[in-house]
Amino acid sequence: MTPSAALAHAAPAAAMPSVAALDDAARTLLGQLAEQTRRADEVLGAEDVAGLLALLDARDTMLAALAGIGAAIGRAGQPAAARDQLIAKTSELQRANVALMQRVQRECDRLAGAIAALDRPDSVAGAYASPLTTSHLNLRR
Amino acid sequence: MSPQSATTIAAGSTTFRSPVQPAAEWQVPALYDRLGQALRLADAAMAAGDPVVRSAQLERASSVVFELLASVDFQQGGELAPRLAALYGFFASELLVVGRSGERTQLARLLDMVDVLSGSWRSDDAMMGAPGQPVLVD
Numbered sequence: 196m197t198p199s200a201a202l203a204h205a206a207p208a209a210a211m212p213s214v215a216a217l218d219d220a221a222r223t224l225l226g227q228l229a230e231q232t233r234r235a236d237e238v239l240g241a242e243d244v245a246g247l248l249a250l251l252d253a254r255d256t257m258l259a260a261l262a263g264i265g266a267a268i269g270r271a272g273q274p275a276a277a278r279d280q281l282i283a284k285t286s287e288l289q290r291a292n293v294a295l296m297q298r299v300q301r302e303c304d305r306l307a308g309a310i311a312a313l314d315r316p317d318s319v320a321g322a323y324a325s326p327l328t329t330s331h332l333n334l335r336r
Numbered sequence: 337m338s339p340q341s342a343t344t345i346a347a348g349s350t351t352f353r354s355p356v357q358p359a360a361e362w363q364v365p366a367l368y369d370r371l372g373q374a375l376r377l378a379d380a381a382m383a384a385g386d387p388v389v390r391s392a393q394l395e396r397a398s399s400v401v402f403e404l405l406a407s408v409d410f411q412q413g414g415e416l417a418p419r420l421a422a423l424y425g426f427f428a429s430e431l432l433v434v435g436r437s438g439e440r441t442q443l444a445r446l447l448d449m450v451d452v453l454s455g456s457w458r459s460d461d462a463m464m465g466a467p468g469q470p471v472l473v474d
Binding site for chain 1: 416419420422423426445448449452453455456457
């Protein structure tokens with residue numbers, strides 16, 4: 196099931212989807228999210244900007260769909276065992292997201308180190324020479 | 337300062353070019369200031385339970401992130417440019433998620449990264465915004 200189809204199942208409607216259908220949609224989405232998170236981690240390492248943005252966009256859509264499904268499951272009721280499985284899957288995804296964030300944090304630290312080591316041009320000369328800015332200078336300070 | 341050393345540096349065995357367009361480079365510290373300020377105000381609004389201010393500040397933060405993205409020099413910026421752009425893309429994505437989830441811990445992680453990058457741009461450029469110096473205003 197695609198994320199959009201899952202969201203359609205999860206959206207409030209006159210005919211409430213069955214718990215089993217919601218459960219399927221949630222599992223599908225969690226699996227896709229875990230895969231997207233793993234790929235985002237890889238793409239970040241490969242420095243593929245367009246690929247990363249596409250993945251993050253897809254991840255964002257899926258997180259929205261998952262929130263919709265969670266709300267629908269809450270309304271529909273869910274057997275305890277199935278709910279526990281979903282919680283376990285969600286925890287797994289959260290761990291993957293934490294790993295991704297740690298990866299991003301390390302990349303941020305490396306970039307910061309490289310940027311700090313750059314010998315940059317004279318900022319004041321740049322300020323007065325810049326033709327691009329639409330801001331103005333406050334000389335009263 | 338030679339023309340070569342103005343944009344590149346040998347760090348160990350690797351030479352990096354500045355990832356930002358030369359004409360926009362002087363604006364970057366001020367953009368990071370605005371981004372950090374917007375994130376802190378959004379966090380305060382979350383703590384106070386004010387969704388209107390939270391949304392406004394997160395939108396403001398997103399705008400600054402896109403300004404930062406526009407400052408990246410993809411043609412002359414060398415290997416740091418796509419990495420910096422990817423990070424900005426991640427920031428923009430996380431801002432959308434935070435706007436929906438309202439999670440302050442997620443916002444705090446983002447703010448930490450912005451502060452780290454902000455500090456790196458100021459390492460040898462403390463004069464931007466210092467008392468007595470011209471500063472950028474909106």
